[in-house]
Amino acid sequence: MFGRHRILAMLRRTALQAVPTIAAVVIVDFFLLKLAPGDAADALAAESGSATEETMAALRAHFGLDQPVITQFLAYIENLVHGSLGFSPLYNMPVSRLILERLPGSLELMVVALAIALAVGITAGVVMAQFAGRLPDRVISVVVLLFYSIPGFWVGLMLIVLFSVWLGWLPSGGSETIGAHLTGFAALADRLRYIALPAASLAMFFIAVYARLVRASMLEVRDQDYIRTATAKGLSRRAVVWRHMLRNALLPLTTLAGMHIGAILGGAVVTETVYSWPGLGRLALEAVLKRDFSVLLGILLLSSLLVIVVNMLVDLLQAWLDPRIELR
Amino acid sequence: MAQPTRDNRAASMRRLLRNRAGLAGGSILLVVTAAALLAPLLFPGDPLDMVTRPFLRPLMTWAHPLGSDSLGRDVLAGIVHGARVSLLVGVTATAIGVTIGTAVGAAAGYRGGRTDDVLVRVMELFQTFPPFLLVIVLVSIAEPSVATITAAIGIVSWPTIARVVRAEFRSLRRRDFVLAAQGLGYGTPRIVFREILPSAAAPIVVLTSVMVATAILNEAALSFLGLGDPNLVSWGSMIGAGRDQLRTAWYLVALPGTALALSVLALNLLGDGLNEALNPRSADA
Numbered sequence: 001m002f003g004r005h006r007i008l009a010m011l012r013r014t015a016l017q018a019v020p021t022i023a024a025v026v027i028v029d030f031f032l033l034k035l036a037p038g039d040a041a042d043a044l045a046a047e048s049g050s051a052t053e054e055t056m057a058a059l060r061a062h063f064g065l066d067q068p069v070i071t072q073f074l075a076y077i078e079n080l081v082h083g084s085l086g087f088s089p090l091y092n093m094p095v096s097r098l099i100l101e102r103l104p105g106s107l108e109l110m111v112v113a114l115a116i117a118l119a120v121g122i123t124a125g126v127v128m129a130q131f132a133g134r135l136p137d138r139v140i141s142v143v144v145l146l147f148y149s150i151p152g153f154w155v156g157l158m159l160i161v162l163f164s165v166w167l168g169w170l171p172s173g174g175s176e177t178i179g180a181h182l183t184g185f186a187a188l189a190d191r192l193r194y195i196a197l198p199a200a201s202l203a204m205f206f207i208a209v210y211a212r213l214v215r216a217s218m219l220e221v222r223d224q225d226y227i228r229t230a231t232a233k234g235l236s237r238r239a240v241v242w243r244h245m246l247r248n249a250l251l252p253l254t255t256l257a258g259m260h261i262g263a264i265l266g267g268a269v270v271t272e273t274v275y276s277w278p279g280l281g282r283l284a285l286e287a288v289l290k291r292d293f294s295v296l297l298g299i300l301l302l303s304s305l306l307v308i309v310v311n312m313l314v315d316l317l318q319a320w321l322d323p324r325i326e327l328r
Numbered sequence: 329m330a331q332p333t334r335d336n337r338a339a340s341m342r343r344l345l346r347n348r349a350g351l352a353g354g355s356i357l358l359v360v361t362a363a364a365l366l367a368p369l370l371f372p373g374d375p376l377d378m379v380t381r382p383f384l385r386p387l388m389t390w391a392h393p394l395g396s397d398s399l400g401r402d403v404l405a406g407i408v409h410g411a412r413v414s415l416l417v418g419v420t421a422t423a424i425g426v427t428i429g430t431a432v433g434a435a436a437g438y439r440g441g442r443t444d445d446v447l448v449r450v451m452e453l454f455q456t457f458p459p460f461l462l463v464i465v466l467v468s469i470a471e472p473s474v475a476t477i478t479a480a481i482g483i484v485s486w487p488t489i490a491r492v493v494r495a496e497f498r499s500l501r502r503r504d505f506v507l508a509a510q511g512l513g514y515g516t517p518r519i520v521f522r523e524i525l526p527s528a529a530a531p532i533v534v535l536t537s538v539m540v541a542t543a544i545l546n547e548a549a550l551s552f553l554g555l556g557d558p559n560l561v562s563w564g565s566m567i568g569a570g571r572d573q574l575r576t577a578w579y580l581v582a583l584p585g586t587a588l589a590l591s592v593l594a595l596n597l598l599g600d601g602l603n604e605a606l607n608p609r610s611a612d613a
Contacts, residue, residue: 274571
């Protein structure tokens with residue numbers, strides 16, 4: 001049974017467990033980035049090309065950079081408590097606004113890539129398990145191994161060569177046709193054309209991981225009694241495979257998908273760069289190159305938070321899939 | 329006491345040699361290693377120097393069989409020299425990651441109790457950071473160089489191996505051979521390194537080859553983004569430089585990428601082969 005009582009108790013417990021982790025993340029991130037040489041005043045001075053000692057000092061005083069580190073940290077915490085991620089001197093806007101502008105693009109890319117990875121990976125895994133040891137299994141195994149090994153950013157570039165340069169079917173970068181003002185179905189189709197290549201190249205590695213996992217988990221239960229029982233009571237082959245055997249793969253699959261959120265975020269940095277996709281990953285890289293550490297700090301915090309939240313959701317999902325699971 | 333016997337090792341070795349995938353992976357890896365070691369002999373001089381006219385297509389002259397890039401640098405020389413950086417960073421970063429990961433995992437799994445609680449929290453904290461993002465941040469804090477890139481990739485990779493080692497140690501520490509060693513009055517270091525670690529070696533070895541592959545991919549991605557060592561040629565930096573001419577000279581991206589993909593493929597093949605050789609029961613169907 002999955003009572004409402006149980007889900008609430010679980011939510012509360014996992015949320016409480018997350019609090020010290022989030023606190024530690026904030027502390028580690030803040031002091032890690034304080035180690036970086038140079039500060040926003042240096043970056044601004046480099047940007048403008050000329051700055052006197054006085055203007056630099058004024059800038060530092062304005063952004064509180066002349067305060068002791070511990071004071072700066074307390075000020076940052078106070079900002080966080082009030083829901084602010086600080087101000088980016090280089091972009092001249094609040095960090096939270098900058099991040100919120102880019103977040104939807106990244107989430108869209110990640111969700112589509114994960115959906116492709118799960119759909120293709122599970123299908124490939126089921127087919128491989130069905131034909132274990134025979135030709136289809138071997139052929140797909142080779143493809144899966146290639147998917148597992150080929151770097152995503154390189155495939156991204158090669159897909160651009162094939163589909164944009166040679167065939168001219170798909171755009172090579174961006175997230176929508178600029179200035180087209182499309183609506184309804186046309187707008188959706190336009191966005192799909194732009195997201196196809198980046199999502200595919202981001203998904204490739206994860207397709208391979210899920211395919212291998214599904215194959216292994218299905219083979220693990222193939223000879224167990226409950227599968228024989230399901231077959232013996234006259235269930236169709238399809239029902240046995242999809243409803244009974246695949247179920248065994250769902251728990252490790254959700255665990256892995258949850259663990260991959262961080263990896264997908266990291267992979268998105270490169271994919272977004274390859275396809276000029278307006279997302280957080282590219283913002284992070286820009287922040288690194290411009291040495292705007294207030295933006296970088298915000299992105300780091302947000303991505304850790306995302307990982308923690310997704311893992312909480314995975315815990316809940318698993319408790320729903322398997323009522324025997326008691327939450328840690 | 330717990331060490332795999334000679335027979336056992338010989339049997340594993342035979343299984344690995346019979347495993348065609350593992351053998352293929354090992355062979356490719358040998359070629360890449362040879363290229364890395366012989367690079368200064370095969371292509372003396374700095375691969376970043378201009379040696380011919382720009383945009384020479386591949387297979388046009390014997391002097392530069394894979395052509396040249398936008399600055400007239402020999403592509404083949406770049407690929408051969410790039411193998412040095414990839415392997416160096418891949419192997420060293422993995423050594424760092426495996427050392428930290430094994431130490432932390434062994435301490436957590438063997439001691440248990442509060443030590444375990446604290447170390448598991450640290451691992452969990454580490455795993456909330458997107459690994460590649462953390463590598464970028466670490467490299468940008470220090471100046472990009474082979475040393476800092478290697479250190480950053482190594483530091484980020486340890487939790488994976490720590491989890492596996494911890495699980496192994498937890499399951500092994502109450503076994504008879506460990507209790508016997510404790511009964512004989514062996515010290516903790518001896519029990520940990522001489523008794524338990526050899527029994528836990530199989531999963532560590534398999535994971536190691538995958539970690540080298542991941543480290544090579546991370547280094548390539550970093551250099552592709554322009555965060556690599558500016559004084560050395562690497563496959564990632566070649567792909568990054570070729571990206572600007574993707575429409576006209578796609579081979580500048582395709583060739584180093586093929587070298588990169590082949591090396592990673594070889595390591596994964598070897599990992600699969602090792603897995604089947606060391607855990608014959610887990611090899612399915």
